[in-house]
Amino acid sequence: MKFCLKRLHTVFFLVLFCFQFCAAQQEVDSLLHVIDTAKTEKVKAQAYFHLAAYFIYNNTPKSIEFAQKGLQHARSKDCHCPRTEYSLLDVLAWGAAEVSDWQEAESAALEILEKETYFGVEDARTEALRILGFVHTEQLNYEKALDYYEQALEEAKKLNSVADIGAAYCDIARIYHKQKDVENAKKFYELAMTEQRKEGGHRFFLANIISNYIKLLDDPTTKLSLMDTCLAIYQEGGNVEYYADGLRDKGLIYRDDLKNYTKALALFREALSSTEENRGKAYTEGEMASAFFEMNQLDSAGFYGESALKTLKAEAGDPHVINKLTRLLARVYLKKRDFDAALQYFEASIIQSDSLYSEENKAQIAEFNARFENEQKEQEIVRQQLEIARREQTQNRILLVGGFLILLLLSIFQWYFNRQKRLKRESELALKLQKKEAENLRHLDNMKTKFFANISHELRTPLTLIMSPLEEALTKTKDAALKEELQLAHSNSKKLLNLVNEILDLSKLEAGKLQLNRSPVHLQSLARRIFFSFQSLAQLRRVELIFKNNLPEDLTLKLDNEKFEKILTNLISNAIKFSKSGGKVQLTLADERSADGRKLIVQVCDSGNGIPESDLEKVFDRYYQGRTGKLVGGTGIGLALSKELAQLFGGDLTAENVVESGAVCGAAFTLHIPLEESRPSRPVMPEEADEALDGKAKTRVVYQPVLQGDKKPRLLIVEDNLEMLQFLQKLLSARYDCHTAGDGREALEKLDTESFDLIISDVMMPEMDGFEFREALNQKKSGANIPFVMLTARSLESDKLRGFTLGVDDYITKPFSSKELLARIENLLRNKARREEWLKDMQGENPENDPPESAERQLLKQAEQIVLDNLDTSEFKVTDLARKMGYSQRQLTRIIKKLTGLSPVGFILEIRLQKARQFIERKQFLTVSEVRYEVGIESAAYFTTKFKERFGKSPKDMLSG
Numbered sequence: 001m002k003f004c005l006k007r008l009h010t011v012f013f014l015v016l017f018c019f020q021f022c023a024a025q026q027e028v029d030s031l032l033h034v035i036d037t038a039k040t041e042k043v044k045a046q047a048y049f050h051l052a053a054y055f056i057y058n059n060t061p062k063s064i065e066f067a068q069k070g071l072q073h074a075r076s077k078d079c080h081c082p083r084t085e086y087s088l089l090d091v092l093a094w095g096a097a098e099v100s101d102w103q104e105a106e107s108a109a110l111e112i113l114e115k116e117t118y119f120g121v122e123d124a125r126t127e128a129l130r131i132l133g134f135v136h137t138e139q140l141n142y143e144k145a146l147d148y149y150e151q152a153l154e155e156a157k158k159l160n161s162v163a164d165i166g167a168a169y170c171d172i173a174r175i176y177h178k179q180k181d182v183e184n185a186k187k188f189y190e191l192a193m194t195e196q197r198k199e200g201g202h203r204f205f206l207a208n209i210i211s212n213y214i215k216l217l218d219d220p221t222t223k224l225s226l227m228d229t230c231l232a233i234y235q236e237g238g239n240v241e242y243y244a245d246g247l248r249d250k251g252l253i254y255r256d257d258l259k260n261y262t263k264a265l266a267l268f269r270e271a272l273s274s275t276e277e278n279r280g281k282a283y284t285e286g287e288m289a290s291a292f293f294e295m296n297q298l299d300s301a302g303f304y305g306e307s308a309l310k311t312l313k314a315e316a317g318d319p320h321v322i323n324k325l326t327r328l329l330a331r332v333y334l335k336k337r338d339f340d341a342a343l344q345y346f347e348a349s350i351i352q353s354d355s356l357y358s359e360e361n362k363a364q365i366a367e368f369n370a371r372f373e374n375e376q377k378e379q380e381i382v383r384q385q386l387e388i389a390r391r392e393q394t395q396n397r398i399l400l401v402g403g404f405l406i407l408l409l410l411s412i413f414q415w416y417f418n419r420q421k422r423l424k425r426e427s428e429l430a431l432k433l434q435k436k437e438a439e440n441l442r443h444l445d446n447m448k449t450k451f452f453a454n455i456s457h458e459l460r461t462p463l464t465l466i467m468s469p470l471e472e473a474l475t476k477t478k479d480a481a482l483k484e485e486l487q488l489a490h491s492n493s494k495k496l497l498n499l500v501n502e503i504l505d506l507s508k509l510e511a512g513k514l515q516l517n518r519s520p521v522h523l524q525s526l527a528r529r530i531f532f533s534f535q536s537l538a539q540l541r542r543v544e545l546i547f548k549n550n551l552p553e554d555l556t557l558k559l560d561n562e563k564f565e566k567i568l569t570n571l572i573s574n575a576i577k578f579s580k581s582g583g584k585v586q587l588t589l590a591d592e593r594s595a596d597g598r599k600l601i602v603q604v605c606d607s608g609n610g611i612p613e614s615d616l617e618k619v620f621d622r623y624y625q626g627r628t629g630k631l632v633g634g635t636g637i638g639l640a641l642s643k644e645l646a647q648l649f650g651g652d653l654t655a656e657n658v659v660e661s662g663a664v665c666g667a668a669f670t671l672h673i674p675l676e677e678s679r680p681s682r683p684v685m686p687e688e689a690d691e692a693l694d695g696k697a698k699t700r701v702v703y704q705p706v707l708q709g710d711k712k713p714r715l716l717i718v719e720d721n722l723e724m725l726q727f728l729q730k731l732l733s734a735r736y737d738c739h740t741a742g743d744g745r746e747a748l749e750k751l752d753t754e755s756f757d758l759i760i761s762d763v764m765m766p767e768m769d770g771f772e773f774r775e776a777l778n779q780k781k782s783g784a785n786i787p788f789v790m791l792t793a794r795s796l797e798s799d800k801l802r803g804f805t806l807g808v809d810d811y812i813t814k815p816f817s818s819k820e821l822l823a824r825i826e827n828l829l830r831n832k833a834r835r836e837e838w839l840k841d842m843q844g845e846n847p848e849n850d851p852p853e854s855a856e857r858q859l860l861k862q863a864e865q866i867v868l869d870n871l872d873t874s875e876f877k878v879t880d881l882a883r884k885m886g887y888s889q890r891q892l893t894r895i896i897k898k899l900t901g902l903s904p905v906g907f908i909l910e911i912r913l914q915k916a917r918q919f920i921e922r923k924q925f926l927t928v929s930e931v932r933y934e935v936g937i938e939s940a941a942y943f944t945t946k947f948k949e950r951f952g953k954s955p956k957d958m959l960s961g
Contacts, residue, residue, distance in 0.1 A: 028054065041079035045070045049084055052091045058277055060098045067092035086112065086119040092133045097138070099316060105135050113258055121183060126155040126164050133171055137178070146175050163202050166195030170209045188211040202933035207233040207242070209533075211249055220257040223793055248284045251291075261291045282311035286325050293328060298336050305329045325354040459500050459793075462863065464815035465727055468491045471818055478601030497815060501795075516560040516648060519924035520678040523555050523589065528603070529586045530568045534576060543576055543607075544584040553590050557600065558678040561923040563645050567653070568602070570638035571669045575606035578667070591675055599926070602671040610657040610664035619655050647674040712737040713829050718747045718761035719774065719791075728760065728791075731818055732825070742766075744773025752782055758829055763799070774806045787828040792815065804880035823952030831902055859885070860899050863892075867911045874936045878904040912936060913950050916943075918956050928955045 034047045048070025055063035067088050073662055074085040093108035112119070133148035149171040156164035173188035187211055196206035205228040214223045227250045234243035251267035254260040268288045272281055289305035294300075309325045312318070330345035424622035470490045477483050480726030529549055538545050568587075575585040583606070590601040611619060620643040639653075646653040658666040715736045720723040730736050739756070741747035743765040759777075763770035770790055777783040788808045792799070795813040803811045810824050866884050870876040882892045882905060889904075896907050912935040919931045929940070932955075937943040947955045 018394045041073045041076045042081045042084070045074040045079060045081055045084045045088070048073065049091065052088065052095070053834065056091060056095050056098070060095050063091060064095040064099070064101075064104075069093060073600060080120045082115075086124055088122050089130075090127060091354065093128075097131065097134055100138070102139055102202055106132060109135070123156075123159060123164055126152050126159065126168075128162070129155065130167065130171060137171075137175060142175050142179060149175065162195050162198045162200035166192045166202075166209070167205060168213070169195060170205070173209075174212065186213070186216055189216070194625050203233045204237050204239065204242075207246070213247065214249070216251075220253055223253050223257065224250065236957070241275055241277050241280055241501065244271045244277075244284070245276065246279055247271035248280075248287060252287060254903045255287070255291050255294070259294075261295050264291050273855070275518065278311050279315045279317055282308040282315065283321065284308075284330075285311075286321060289325070289328060289332075293332055296335075298332050302329065302336070303331060304331045310512070319352065319355070321580050323349060326352060344954060347491070427927065459496070463493060463497055463500070465723055465765075468731070468818045473700060476799060485776070493815075499660050505903060516563065517922055517924065518560055518676075519922075520556050521559045521561050521564075522926060523551065523557050523559075523600075523923050524553050526559075527568065527587065527589055529926065530565055531572060534572050538576055538585065541576060541579070542581045546584055548584040548586060548588045551591060556678050558676045560649070561926070563648070565643050565669060565923065567642045568604075570642045571604040571671070574638065575608075575667075575669075578608035579606040580608060583666075596674075598675045600675040602673075603668055605658055605666055605668040607666045609666075611655060611667050616655060616657075616931055620653070622843075646673060665774045670780065706933060707928075713757040714739065715825075716741060716747060716750065716756040716759045718742075718744060718759065718765070718770070720762060720765040724762075731821070744768030744770065744776065748776055749772060751777070751780065756786060757832060758787045758789065758825060760789045760791050760825075763790060763794050763803075764903075771802060771806060774803070776807060778807060787832050788826065792822070817952055820952035823948070823950060827950055831900060831906075834902065835897060835900065859895060863907070864911060865894065867908050870936075871912065872934055872936050874938050876908070876936060878908070881908065909946065910950075914945055916947065916955065917951060917958070920955060931955065931959075 028051065029048045031051050035044050038044045038047065048504060050068050052063045052066035055066065055868060070088045071085065071092070073079060074081055074088060079882065079900055080713055085452050089108045089112050090696050092395060093105045093112070096102075096104035096108065109128045111130040112131075116124045116128070128330075129148050129152035133152060136142075136145035136148065149168055153165065153168035153172070156168050169188050173185045173192060176182075176185035176188060189212060192209045193206060196209060196715045207493035210226050210230050214226050217223050217226075227246065231243060231246045232248065234246050247267050248271045250310065251264040251271065254267065255264035265288060268284050268291065271284045272288075275281055275284075285304040285308035289301045289303075289308060292301035294306065297328055305325055305328055309329065312322050312325070326345050326349040330342050330349055333339075333342035338529060356689065432459045467490060470486055472484060474486050477486065514783065527549075530545060531545060535545060572585065572587065579585055585607070586605045588603045588605075590600075590603070592599050592601055613630075622637065622640040643653045651671065654670050654672070656668055656669050656670075657664045699845060713736050715738050717725060717728050717734060719728065719740055725740055729740060734736050736758075739750065739754070741750055744761070745768040747759070747761070748768075760774055761770045765773075768776070770792065774788060777786070777788070784807070789810045789812060790803050790808050790888045791814065793814045797949070800811050810822060812824065863881060863885060867876070869879070878889060878892070883887045885892060887895070893904055896902060896904050900910075902905055914930050915933045916937075919925055919934060925934065928944075932938075932940060932943045944956075947953075952960070
């Protein structure tokens, strides 16, 4: 069987390339050396490909071996060479087909089809389909082979590849040729020749097509003429093997058609001398043996026949050719009367014929079975069509009978569908209305919350204008009766401030801005202080207070002191309010263990009429007023806030009625929050010690204005509320030269033409608010260092943080204490004066090793952090700070005084006092002693004096307030 690779352009060029560069054994050795020494998988794969292509003609098994090894390298994870992998698969497929390993050939071709996108080779699919067609052709499965070839033809047409279209036509022609369908075979050979003669065709493939086409012709002259064309093309292309095959085919025309044995033998000898390929020589020698037999030259016939047979058996040649030669040799030896040799060859021929017959029979039987199955399928299709026709007739009768029923069902369905559609539309409309109503309710609730939050902010300014004048009047009046009335007014203004703070807390909870600030708290001391702070109110209402503690007396917990106090204050004030005269209110502390861990239980019980069952579920709703039949007052905020604060703690607040002897005798509110024990950072001193120490340090602070020469310091007050502006002007004018502005923009205009020693600014103002004003001021070199106090109703921690981030020196919330404001202004002005005096003294000096101005702020932050890290160490001194900073004490003094106006001692004290004020405002400690120890000040008198000088209030007053 002649190897069909000669029809495939891709493998031809690969082989041609290898013959040009690797023909010699020296080149083969060079490639093997490359494989041994190559460091990359890609180079090894390419070398194996060149070897496989070189050996595909003269040693096909070796070519297959090299292709398989090359694929192992090409498929490794370190090698990404899709085109080399494709070429190796292509050579492997054709090589396997050459040695009749149909399974290997088909497997390689199918892998090419599967990976065609990965390979990125344009005609990979066409090539794989042609390989599959060839495999099935050689297995006599012509129907499947024809299907593959037709698919290859369609792919070639899509690519508009003339060469591939011609090759596909030739493949189809070969199928018809094998099936003895001469007309179709000629037709497709002619189409193939037409394509290959076009621009882009290949003359080499044209020659192959002509050589196959010749076998269908009868006229020897035409055949010889076409054969000469083929030989000219082969010779022109320099392809020796194909040229030798052409000479052999021409010799067959002279031998079989013209009976010119001499000319035929001359051509056969020329073919032998033109090729080095063993099988090609064997085929030619076999044809020479046949010519010599016809010429009755038996010795020559036997010599060439035996030589050809030996080579073909060794090279796994075409079994039909081997059988033909065996029979020829049997006839040769029979004529030579060598009966033993003749018998031997006849027996071998019979065995070979039986084998070939068996194989052919198997193929024919398989083909017959396939045709039989197709016929059976066609008959089944016809039977099914008849059955369908019969059923259609039956269905038509049923349709005629049931048409009315179907129309009736359709009508019923339409009515039902319309009804469901209407109901769905009504449901969707109702749902939309509900959603709209819910959205409106949420919107109203948000508006209500925002309204109360805004109102609470707006109330702080009037409260300032009430509380501050009251405090002034209380300090000035000598009339006892008037003082009592003023104290009553001041006390109620504080209650109003608490209500405002509760509304603010609710708005913070809704916005998710309220967070817990936990610190160690001695539970019994805290609870007793809060509970018995209502002693005077309880006595007034003739209610007995009972405190019951079921926990260890020294138990210290991690709690947010301020928020815990708000919950207890609301519960205790409600209990006293609703208790009957002569009744009692009991506070109980306990704990319980559950699967969720240990919990703190705080229960407040009163002796009132209880809560109506209809109100129990709503008692914690915002702004809800119970229907008790009595007007007891209240806003409906306290319990709602307490409930939400309890949930913020990770717990809950519940309400229930107390029942004795089947009758309601009061209400009980129970707080459940997670219990987290802690150890106090300092020993807790009794309150009396604080009071004694505080009393010793109670000295009157006299505010002396910091005069610049004979002038008062110039203050710029920025406030949009006229009454507040007038109040501040009146309060400060006795000590300072006050100037005013209605908003930040107007203040900036004044700063362009005038200079000021201190600025007091509100936050919420038209045109430009306080934050924007400070940002603009930071851009001015002369304005950035002016002491800046924010005086505002905005009390959120985020607002304070924003203010301090922008560089404000102090942040005071309304309502404020006049003494506190005066003390803070006085300290800021005194620090400014010290800083300016120091800078004046330093003019003309050029101290070495001072950091640049851009780094001084960073150094100041570093110094502040070091002081904070050693805050609770009373022995921490200036020398310690200088050592940790890496500066001399003199350099440190120069830097701190330049930036703050304070000496290093004053700088450390300022940080201690500011941290103490923060602890007190957040109520993180129960006593002044705890705060004092926490900030590293041992002397109670010294702490109280310095605190009051700095903030205008004693620490105890601020803690109790």
